Amino acid sequence: MRKHRVFDAFWVAFTMAAISGFINAYTYNTQGGRFAGAQTGNLIFLGLRLAEFKWLEAWSYCLPILVFGIGQLLIYVMKDWALSAGCPYHLLAIRVMMALLFLAAVSAPMVDSDITISMLALFSSFQVEVFKRIGSIQYANVMMTGNVKAGAYLLSEGFLSGNQVKIKQGMQRCAVLISFILGIILSHYLSAFLEEFGLFLLFPPLLVIHKVIRQEK
Numbered sequence: 731m732r733k734h735r736v737f738d739a740f741w742v743a744f745t746m747a748a749i750s751g752f753i754n755a756y757t758y759n760t761q762g763g764r765f766a767g768a769q770t771g772n773l774i775f776l777g778l779r780l781a782e783f784k785w786l787e788a789w790s791y792c793l794p795i796l797v798f799g800i801g802q803l804l805i806y807v808m809k810d811w812a813l814s815a816g817c818p819y820h821l822l823a824i825r826v827m828m829a830l831l832f833l834a835a836v837s838a839p840m841v842d843s844d845i846t847i848s849m850l851a852l853f854s855s856f857q858v859e860v861f862k863r864i865g866s867i868q869y870a871n872v873m874m875t876g877n878v879k880a881g882a883y884l885l886s887e888g889f890l891s892g893n894q895v896k897i898k899q900g901m902q903r904c905a906v907l908i909s910f911i912l913g914i915i916l917s918h919y920l921s922a923f924l925e926e927f928g929l930f931l932l933f934p935p936l937l938v939i940h941k942v943i944r945q946e947k
Contacts, residue, residue, distance in 0.1 A: 736946045737820045737939070738863045740902055745935050746861045746871040747906045751913025753850055754872075756928055759921045761843045762790055767854030767872035769795050793844055794851040801855025821943050823860040827853050828936050835929035846926075864902050874910055877903045 736742070750767055757766045765771045772791045779788035808826070812819040834849040858872040870876045881903030888896030920928045 735820075736942050737861060738865055740864050740905075742861060742939055743864045743869055743871060743902070743906055744909045745939065746857060747909040748913035748916075749932055749935065750854065750857060750872045751910040752917040752932060753854065753913075753929075755914040755917035756921060757794075757847055757850055759918065760838075760926050761847045761850075764791060764794055764847050766794060766847060766850035767798070767858065769798055770873065770875070790844070794847050797848045797851040798855045801852045802859065804852070805856055805859050818943070820860060821940070823856055824936065824940050824943060827856050827860075828933070828940065830856075831929060831932060831936070835927070838926040838929065864899075864906075867899055869903060869906055871906065871910075874907060877906050881907065 754765045754768050754771075757764055763775070772795050776788055776791040776795070779785075779791060805823070808822065809819050811817075812822050830849050830853045834846050834853070837849075838846045854872050858870065861871055862868055869880070881900050884896045884900030884903065886900075887893065888898075888900055917928060920931065924931075
């Protein structure tokens, strides 16, 4: 008997981290050096542009930060409605994510980069809030600083105390970091060939996750 829901499985976390790495590298390479989900990077560039009095460039980094925040409001409203209506929240959320990704992938070659980065920032905002556990333990699939800290701490505690559970949890955080990096590497090389059409490669893993969530009872 499974103790946790399928969307909290380790393979889902591994997949979501790779997708996050892919999207952030994609937006950096194709959308003006901005990140869809890694808002710390956007804040750094925002501060640098403000220090240089480059107001328009500063706004370009401010936009995904604001949209990411709006995404959290939309998630809260959607989750509240889903729970009150008896709808499967995670299934609804991944369908919204797939719709956003599809719109971004189809329209990216034709629309201004601000529109594309906004849709992908919304996608990332949903992703970081909806898929945030491995079992009962939280992790991050978009911002990696917490995983670096947690992985190092859990491994240290596990090896020094001989706690195999802590070692396993620390190794899972390290695997998430590796998956994130692999997504970045894949995006970097594929962007050179596919450019903005590279987003279509993310649909197969999302479809698999959607299928298993839909089939879970």
